[in-house]
Amino acid sequence: MDKMLEIKNLQKKFGDHEVLKDITAEVDNGQVICVIGPSGSGKSTFLRCLNLLEEPTSGKVIFEGQELTNLKEAQLDVLREKMGMVFQSFNLFPNMTVLDNITLAPIKVKKIEKAKAEATAKELLDRVGLAEKADAYPASLSGGQQQRVAIARALAMNPDLMLFDEPTSALDPEMVGEVLEVMKDLAKSGMTMVVVTHEMGFAKEVADEVWFMDEGYIQEQGTPTEVFDHPTSERAQSFLAKIL
Ligand code: ADP
């Protein structure tokens, strides 16, 4: 199966406010998609609709061949475990060590044996360059380190798809690079990723496609070169002129 995710005529309204009007798109296995667009254009809402953290008003989200928009909560939970999510604010549990933050869901939700979950967590910490921080508490870490722990925590559930919502935009500039490096490694390892980000260097290096969202639609969709260097719509041109 090539297609990991199919989004068909997705619409999302909050009351009368139609944030997503009609979005149809696909993500293939192993693809990296970067979603860009102005503040308030519905990027976070879109991402949250993909794992049904937000219930679409209409349309379909099909993940690994299963229509999420048609499933009962219990079935949905099983599929949600396969979709990791990383937010702008790292959301680590402050009263738990780094290791416990990472092993909590595997132990509680997936019923993985503690020793095994800890071994996996340590491997993941090593992968994000934080092997020595297993016993640290989040407050003692920098923002960049916390975000790398948040990525390790999401990976601990062994997801097939990773969703990132502006993972570097709350970080001090000097910490952005270390988080992007981890994400680049992940992309190169073949992980399927949908990343809301305005980090053009990252998008150019690893994105297979860039989707420009505005006014409730994906207005432009193409390779980074196509979208960044040759945007066709006026909206994309003026947005890119502001951020590039
Ligand atoms: P972006 O991530 O592109 O900045 P958002 O998806 O956060 O955009 O928001 C898009 C629009 O939807 C905004 O106008 C926002 O106020 C509105 N919105 C988002 N979540 C809710 C909600 N839970 N209730 C009402 N309006 C919302």
Ligand code: MG
């Ligand atoms: Mg947002």
